[in-house]
Amino acid sequence: MTSLRSTATIATMTALVLAATAGCNRESSADASQPTVVLSLSTLNNPFFVELRDGAQAEADAKGADLQVVDAQNDSATQANQLQTADSASTDAVIVNPVDSDAVGASVTALNGSSIPVVAVDRTVTGADVASFIASDNVAGGKQAADALAAAIGGQGQVIVLQGVAGTSASRDRGQGFAEGIAAYPGITVVAQQTAAFDRATALDVTTNLLQANPGVVGVFAENDEMALGAVQALGDRAGTDVQVAGFDGTTDGIAAVQAGTMVATIAQQPGDLGKLAVDAALAAIAGDEVEATQSVEVVTVTKDNVADFAQ
Known part of the structure; x- marks a missing residue:
């Protein structure tokens, strides 16, 4: 009887091991198919x-x-x-x-x-x-930004453009859209445009330099919100009062800046x-x-x- 019980125990353990192995194989198969x-x-x-x-x-x-x-x-x-x-x-x-x-x-x-x-x-x-x-339709968005900025500055004055990373389609298309859109407002002149690499800190430096060279600027278009927020930092108390800033992306920080009045608009992507x-x-x-x-x-x-x- 002892021998039979031992045999049964071994058979049961073997069955459990085989079942566990099969379970592992099924899991591996599922992972492999993912x-x-x-x-x-x-x-x-x-x-x-x-x-x-x-x-x-x-x-x-x-x-x-x-x-x-x-x-x-x-x-x-x-x-x-x-x-x-x-x-x-x-x-x-x-x-x-x-x-x-x-x-x-x-x-x-x-x-x-x-x-x-x-x-x-x-x-x-x-x-x-x-x-x-x-x-997103970046060309259309660039035109929308031009319209929003033009409305904010009454269709008159000098503006600067902060460009994104050179070689990216997003920068090219947004820039193209803005240029086409702003051309509809003969009272507005783009006096300077320079890359700030879609980066907030870089935009702070670039905007500071461009404002020194162009003190009469009343508007800024930035090809993304990070650069727009860098421009806001460079402008300080002038942002949203003397100088209007439009961005692009609709990020959380960009939306908050529109709420605060330091940015006039952002083109919200999803x-x-x-x-x-x-x-x-x-x-x-x-x-x-x-x-x-x-x-x-x-x-x-x-x-x-x-x-x-x-x-x-």
Whole structure:
């Protein structure tokens, strides 16, 4: 009897081990089937891209995808290395927000060669194929900013423009839209424009220098809210009184500045929606489904009249 009980015990233990092993294998199989998407962002030192990341992460979690976020820290070489790593790791798809639209082309071409679908978000990729480009209508937004700034300064006076990172489609398109929009106001002259690299601290220095060279300026257009807030710092008490500042992005800080009256307007994007749509496009491309080549997210002019709708 002892021998029979021992045999039964061994059989039971063996069955338990096999069941546990099978369970582990099922879990491994589930993990293996989870699509992996790399999100390469130009920088996370900007609230706009933090919100974009959060929107992408929430959608990836909801859809059961493994989202791996990397920060290029505004360096094209770093981004190239990150995309090469994604390529060598046989990532299922890549979402890229280029540091430089031209420079990233070679890396995306390599991903094309490995049959890894690429989705561009907020900024285009030059010279390579992407499954989809997802962005706000930056040209339209630039025109809206021109209209808001012109209204604030009564259609008269000198203005300066703070440009974003050279080589990015967002900077080119917003600048183009603003130039086209402001041309409708012959009483307004753009007396200076200079890059401040989408950065608040850089914009503080650049604006200070431009104001010294152009003391009659009554308006500032910044191609993102971070630069607009740097201009506000440079202006001090003059912001919102002697000099009107318009930004672009609709970040939390930008909205707060419109509420406070130090910024006259910001063109609100919806970065969370950009991130969500980018993940959806990447997963559709992985599945072999049809993906829209271009997807636009609406931009809205936020002023004191409607800022309460956007304040958190």
